[in-house]
Amino acid sequence: MSKNQIKIDDLRGKPYKQKGRGPDGFDCYGLCMEVSRRFGVELPKLRDLLECEFKSIEKPERGALVLIEAVDTRHVGIMLDKRTLFQIRDNKCGAHTIKINDPRIKDRIIGYYKYVG
Numbered sequence: 343m344s345k346n347q348i349k350i351d352d353l354r355g356k357p358y359k360q361k362g363r364g365p366d367g368f369d370c371y372g373l374c375m376e377v378s379r380r381f382g383v384e385l386p387k388l389r390d391l392l393e394c395e396f397k398s399i400e401k402p403e404r405g406a407l408v409l410i411e412a413v414d415t416r417h418v419g420i421m422l423d424k425r426t427l428f429q430i431r432d433n434k435c436g437a438h439t440i441k442i443n444d445p446r447i448k449d450r451i452i453g454y455y456k457y458v459g
Contacts (some may be wrong), residue, residue, distance in 0.1 A: 348380040350428060355436040373430045374407055374420040378457070381405045385457055394413055402427075402442055408424040409452040428440070 353376065359367025364376050375385045380417065383405060386394045399406060402421045410417040412431070419429030427447070430437040442448060 348377070349376065350380070350422070353377070353428075353437050355438070358430050358433045359435050368430050368437060370418050370430055373417055373428065377420045377422075377428055378405060378407075383457060395458045397458050399454045399456055402454050403456075406454045406456050408442070408454055411450040411452055412448060416452070438450075440441065 353368075353373065356364070356373075357367045357414045358369065359372075360369055360374070360384045362368040363372040368376065368381045369384075369390055381404070390443050396407070402408065402424055404421055408419045408421060408427055408429075410419065410429075417429070417431060421442075422428050425441055425443070426439050427442050428437065428439050440447060443453065
């Protein structure tokens, strides 16, 4: 594993759990918090988001959060590299990777964001 990679194998397939922050289950933001922590960045708790700053970026990059339009809500995942999103939406497939050019999500991506504090 290169110094730019992080270990996520233990997270793959973890089940969706409402308000889940691990280790036995995650919601979408909880999964982003855990992966971001492994990148060396502590994301704020959900209740503190309004007091924090996220910078909108034009292109996806490692560690960026991805806001996605879902059927009845908004959804968030985290970029593992410039093309690979790690996400969890429900219990159908658990935590998994998907390429951002995948037809199932590419037209529903709202934007990419970096946490700045």
